[in-house]
Amino acid sequence: MSVRAKFKCWSIQHSYSHSSDYSAAQVTLVPVYDADGPNASWSKATPSGKIEMLITNPGAVEQFELGKDYFVDFTPAE
Template identity: 65%
Template structure:
């Protein structure tokens, strides 16, 4: 079984170092409340939680925009 959840990007915190190869960003995502939609399948009431990732690949960081919504798919890693 898998769970699909919709999250919104609320924070993109860049951490810079003297070496650009080692720069990083912490991305924070929170669940989206919606009357209908994908989140109603896993959260019958107001969804709560937070997903926080430190990303050290600049190309991956560029995939996130503040305020934009993203799907998070959770499947067993057998």
Template identity: 55%
Template sequence: MSAPTVRAKFFVADVKHPETPGSDPYAMITMMPVFGTYGDGKNNESWSKYTPSGKIEMSITNPGAIDAFEKGKAYFIDFTPAE
């Protein structure tokens, strides 16, 4: 029996592009869970009451991945056990 996948909806709260001399470009992405209508303006009551708070921070060096995140936009995040 496989473990269930948990789906959450997070929005990009901030994208920072720190510059460190001599290093490759990178971005710090901060994501917060969408709840109620906060984060994407849609009615998210059906699931957000179970995940009302949290935070995901990522440091990303892949330029294509950096470009995939837009401040203020919501994204689904699936948590699936790595087996």
């Protein structure tokens, strides 16, 4: 079984270390409520929550755009 949910990129907070080349970004996603469409059945039952990720790969951080919607698929890792 899998679940597909739509999330919006709510914030991207960058942090840098002055002592090294290390940089990271905290990306926060929040659920999108849809009355109609492919996300409607999930968002009706799950109207709140959030996903927070600390990402240290600059290329991965660049894949997220503030305010943009993303589908997240939850599938058992077996």
